[in-house]
Amino acid sequence: MQSPISRTRSPVHPQMSDEVVAEASHLSVVLRGRPVLEDVNFSLRAGEFVALIGPNGAGKSTLLRVLLGLIPPTAGSVRVLGQPVDRGNPRIGYVPQHQTFYESTPLRGRDMVALGVDGTRYGPPTPGRAQSATVQQALDDVRATAYADMPVARLSGGEQQRLMLAQALVGNPELLLLDEPLANLDIRSRREVVDLVRDISRVRGIAVVFVAHDVNPLLGCMDRVLYIANGRAVIGPQDQIVRSDVLSDLFGFPVHVIRAEGHVLVSTADGDECH
């Protein structure tokens, strides 16, 4: 099938690149006296699709905010795209967790997407820029063109999510940080969003950090997985990390990784049954 996604950076599969887009060494973060991340080490390569998984409160959003330069590391160092982190780096695209819109928000989806191009620049918005080729391309890439002219607040959570993804893409980032894009989606749409983001990552050659608290919707789709729990992190290919022994060790209680007919299921020992 012909992919409708634009080829802005590299037409070949860029995953083999050794170029590092983000790197943390001995990173520790303490928030209000409470250690959130302790001695975290990883390095992300250009164009790779990394799932960042961990239970609620593990520090996933905190890690993204460190990469964005919004939270300073308490110890250790972080470099993004070859430089120390700096707030407002236009080479990073970011879709935050839980963005809500008031029902009366009066702008169209495409206007919101256009803010990703020039929203940080002073001056009045240029009339008509929401029709520009860049904006249209990003809307096509996330398959949101059909509802791009509706007021944002009238759309479903999943549609708003795609528009925010488009807003992050119009700046042509090299690193895309997506915080829990699967929250509030049903199972089928989850897989659609994962596939969509992976396509975008491949075709545009963008490295993606895809945050989720459940690894299952991402199994088989990610190049590597970065698991965090109890402040610690492990990173590696799925078959080296998504294993009962590795995850049990990280979580500090038994975790079962069940493989059946090509499917993998991650489950905590007896956590899924009602008592």
Add this chain to the structure above:
Amino acid sequence: MPLTEILQYEFMQNAFLAGTIVAIVASVVGYFVVLRHVTFAGHALSHIGFSGAAGAVLVGVSPIWGLLAFTLLAALAMGLLGERLEGRDVAIGIVLAFALGLGILFLQLYTAYASEAFSILFGSIMGISRSDVALSLGIGIVVLVALSFISRPLLFMSMNPIAAEARGVPTRLLSAVFLLIVALAVSEAVQVVGVLLIFALLVAPPATAMYLTPRLYPALSLAVGLGVLETWFGLILAYYTDYSVSFFIASAAVAAYLLVRLLVWMGVIGNVLPAQAIEGSLGS
């Protein structure tokens, strides 16, 4: 032509000039007030301005200076409270209560000025001088230039506050600057409609326009058009009937708002695409 008759009088010329300037400025600023959901802050600023105006009358200067001083100070204080919405409205309410108490005290200290208080509360557009018009124009230009300078990042941080912050928009600074802009616009609008009816010019026209279009410039133009027409309507009716201008402006503003909401509710107008367009995008 009745308008030519009305415009023979200098006080009516001044009223039309100031009313038009204020309607334009208030509608444009009001669009962002509604978008950012800071209508309560706008409401509080106008009432805090009342105390400033009363204080100015007491010390013998023009009420506009008291309005400007009090609203700008209050806007700065609100800006320092930051973006945290939960505690913020409570804090604004407390400052507001104190300011209104002060206003009552100022009035009691000099009861001779009861008529001044009346005009601060309900507007005094018919008694405005040419120099007041010039001042309105000056403030209006400052407001519109400042607002258009920050408008794009302001729009960004109003729509996507966290993403805008991550992209480097100085959100705290800009929200404080925006409140200063609101303070100026409110001080100006008080001259026309008074403290109590500020929403007739600041909130009603943009809120009405937003029901009609989800696009920025058409919505701004509609808001300005409505604000100006409602103001002219008020001035003309007040001239012929001797009732208060602000009563007519407020009535027209409320009528336009309700009419548009009714038409949207009835489905006569609306900015929603056909349902098939939405469904088509979901099934794939």
